[in-house]
Amino acid sequence: MANNVNNEPQIESALPITVKNLTKTYGDMYALNNVDVDIKSGEFLTLLGPSGSGKTTLLMAIAGFNRPDSGSIKFGGNEMILTPPHKRDVGMVFQSYALFPHMTVAENVAFPLKLRKVNAAEIKERVATALETVQLGELGNRDIDQLSGGQRQRVALARAFVFKPRILLMDEPLSALDKKLREQMQIELKQLHRQLGVTTVYVTHDQREALTMSDRIAIINGGEIVQIDTPDVIYNSPSNSFVADFIGESTILPLRADASGKLLFENQPISDGPPENMHDNGKGWALVVRPERVFISDESTSGDENVVSFDGIVKEFVFQGDSAFALITVAEKHELSVRFGTNSASFQNALQSGDKISLGLNLSDITIIPGDE
Amino acid sequence: MLLGFSIPAILVVIAIILIPIGWLFYLSFIGNDGQFTMEHYQKMVEYKSYKRVFFTTFQVSLFTTIICILIGYPLAYFLASLPPRVAGFFMLAVLLPFWTSLLVRTYAWLVLLQKKGILNEFAMNIGLWDTPLKLVHNMTGTLIGMAHIMLPFLVLPLLGSMKKIDKDLMHAAANVGASPSKAFWTVFFPLSISGLVAGSLIVFVLCLGFYVTPAVLGGGRVVMVSTQITAILENQFNWGAASALGVVLLISTLLVLYISSKIFKFDNALFGKK
Numbered sequence: 001m002a003n004n005v006n007n008e009p010q011i012e013s014a015l016p017i018t019v020k021n022l023t024k025t026y027g028d029m030y031a032l033n034n035v036d037v038d039i040k041s042g043e044f045l046t047l048l049g050p051s052g053s054g055k056t057t058l059l060m061a062i063a064g065f066n067r068p069d070s071g072s073i074k075f076g077g078n079e080m081i082l083t084p085p086h087k088r089d090v091g092m093v094f095q096s097y098a099l100f101p102h103m104t105v106a107e108n109v110a111f112p113l114k115l116r117k118v119n120a121a122e123i124k125e126r127v128a129t130a131l132e133t134v135q136l137g138e139l140g141n142r143d144i145d146q147l148s149g150g151q152r153q154r155v156a157l158a159r160a161f162v163f164k165p166r167i168l169l170m171d172e173p174l175s176a177l178d179k180k181l182r183e184q185m186q187i188e189l190k191q192l193h194r195q196l197g198v199t200t201v202y203v204t205h206d207q208r209e210a211l212t213m214s215d216r217i218a219i220i221n222g223g224e225i226v227q228i229d230t231p232d233v234i235y236n237s238p239s240n241s242f243v244a245d246f247i248g249e250s251t252i253l254p255l256r257a258d259a260s261g262k263l264l265f266e267n268q269p270i271s272d273g274p275p276e277n278m279h280d281n282g283k284g285w286a287l288v289v290r291p292e293r294v295f296i297s298d299e300s301t302s303g304d305e306n307v308v309s310f311d312g313i314v315k316e317f318v319f320q321g322d323s324a325f326a327l328i329t330v331a332e333k334h335e336l337s338v339r340f341g342t343n344s345a346s347f348q349n350a351l352q353s354g355d356k357i358s359l360g361l362n363l364s365d366i367t368i369i370p371g372d373e
Numbered sequence: 374m375l376l377g378f379s380i381p382a383i384l385v386v387i388a389i390i391l392i393p394i395g396w397l398f399y400l401s402f403i404g405n406d407g408q409f410t411m412e413h414y415q416k417m418v419e420y421k422s423y424k425r426v427f428f429t430t431f432q433v434s435l436f437t438t439i440i441c442i443l444i445g446y447p448l449a450y451f452l453a454s455l456p457p458r459v460a461g462f463f464m465l466a467v468l469l470p471f472w473t474s475l476l477v478r479t480y481a482w483l484v485l486l487q488k489k490g491i492l493n494e495f496a497m498n499i500g501l502w503d504t505p506l507k508l509v510h511n512m513t514g515t516l517i518g519m520a521h522i523m524l525p526f527l528v529l530p531l532l533g534s535m536k537k538i539d540k541d542l543m544h545a546a547a548n549v550g551a552s553p554s555k556a557f558w559t560v561f562f563p564l565s566i567s568g569l570v571a572g573s574l575i576v577f578v579l580c581l582g583f584y585v586t587p588a589v590l591g592g593g594r595v596v597m598v599s600t601q602i603t604a605i606l607e608n609q610f611n612w613g614a615a616s617a618l619g620v621v622l623l624i625s626t627l628l629v630l631y632i633s634s635k636i637f638k639f640d641n642a643l644f645g646k647k
Contacts, residue, residue, distance in 0.1 A: 064547075065547075084547070085544070085548055086546075086547045086548070086550050086551055086552050086553075086555075087550075088548075089550070091548070091549070092544075092545070092548045094541045094545055096539060096541050098541035098542050098544065098545035099545075100542060100560055102560075102563045111546075111551075111559075115549065115555065116550060160548075160549075163549060163550070
């Protein structure tokens with residue numbers, strides 16, 4: 001999409017979105033519970049969470065399709081909470097695409113411009129440019145039911161940005177596409193976002209999609225934002241067990257505090273104390289281990305004080321092509337997930353279940369989170 | 374192989390539809406003396422009374438259809454917007470009269486609308502009007518009764534097409550800047566037209582051949598083709614003339630269907646998508 005830099009549609013400026021104390025209930029269920037979020041101008045923010053977490057409710061509140069019980073939504077300083085959707089001037093791509101079946105591709109894209117009483121010549125030009133941008137230049141005269149899923153997605157996108165909104169909302173726009181097309185569209189959407197520079201709020205339940213596309217990710221669960229940060233911070237330093245579990249693969253191991261406050265895993269010191277930036281929920285502390293950070297230890301790492309070591313027994317070993325996955329029983333009661341690259345030296349000796357194995361993990365690769373039980 | 378199962382149905386269609394209609398055609402060309410004649414059709418062209426009967430038939434059908442659209446469209450829109458459980462209740466209200474006898478409903482209207490009927494008495498009691506209004510045994514009564522009976526035939530296909538409209542489409546229209554009324558006229562209404570046309574056509578065509586309601590509520594003043602056929606048979610026992618009327622009604626009904634299918638391209642609305 002970005003190969004057409006010269007006649008790209010220009011968005012004059014993007015708008016920041018400020019959400020404050022937003023609450024929305026359905027019966028006694030909190031769909032949104034006192035949500036605060038600051039979305040910067042031009043940012044690509046992803047709302048990520050399981051189904052029913054409130055992420056779509058938040059998006060719909062920003063679009064104006066539901067009325068929150070309390071709180072505030074500001075676009076660049078202007079309160080929007082009472083503004084009806086058709087006056088909010090935000091573009092939106094719907095999960096079902098919501099293309100008008102009685103209009104052609106070009107008519108769909110022209111619709112927002114016609115409503116704005118843009119003159120016919122300019123409409124023609126802008127529709128052509130928008131379709132060009134989403135690589136559908138040839139298909140303007142097609143009916144919607146003649147398009148493939150991927151093409152519909154692009155039309156929906158063109159319709160959402162053709163009127164130069166300063167905010168673009170997307171509700172799981174890629175969920176209906178097959179895996180290959182989805183991955184291709186992720187890159188294209190990312191490029192389009194860079195090209196348009198528009199503030200983008202993107203809803204998905206696919207963590208890989210969120211990691212691929214976002215400037216920042218807001219993890220939502222039970223109507224609350226659990227953590228909001230850049231993809232690498234979210235992945236490397238999850239702030240609680242929900243995030244650690246939801247993003248990527250992980251094993252969460254319980255820690256024990258000794259008399260001096262040191263945190264131990266099976267008598268191995270992990271940390272001098274709980275991390276300072278974390279809230280102690282009174283349920284103890286736990287260790288997050290990412291499967292791909294674990295390695296098979298040898299002489300060079302044994303005795304290194306920056307390495308935590310686990311002695312265990314192989315329970316399961318599966319070859320998966322680009323990597324191999326193993327389940328290791330550690331200290332007789334914990335199951336540790338481990339992933340090996342299939343081209344690495346560590347993979348040379350394929351494992352059998354029942355094998356004894358020594359594993360290591362750099363202290364810099366561990367994250368301590370509040371415990372769960 | 375599966376075609377074999379359709380053979381009984383095809384035979385029934387031939388036996389109860391094609392043969393009687395063929396017989397009807399044949400009779401319409403037979404005079405009282407048993408000889409072949411065109412006189413029944415000639416009379417229809419020559420006599421003004423026949424023209425008036427056809428005019429009345431089309432007039433009643435058209436007005437009934439218009440009344441049904443004016444009442445039925447908002448009703449279907451309302452039903453389509455309700456949550457399924459509540460919609461079910463209101464749907465029952467639409468369908469309940471549909472399941473009761475046509476004759477009963479027609480006579481019920483007679484009771485309600487007649488000179489000393491409930492409506493006139495009530496209106497005069499609360500002072501809406503002083504002398505009883507003539508609400509029955511005329512065109513007014515016929516149209517009220519017909520519209521009531523025909524309404525479900527319009528609402529059902531219309532509701533079907535409205536329910537198929539994705540709610541996200543209205544959201545999408547609002548999102549790109551359409552006010553609620555603009556979104557209705559540019560998105561919802563165009564997408565509901567196929568159901569509206571299908572329903573209107575069913576109502577119109579059913580009205581063309583309707584008998585009971587105009588006979589009872591028209592009180593002899595609203596003479597439609599069907600009532601005229603009965604009159605000819607009862608008074609003159611003239612099978613030829615009655616058959617000729619039937620044939621002309623049948624042909625004009627088919628003509629209406631054919632022309633509207635050309636105008637509205639509704640074949641996919643009535644007969645499924647091409």
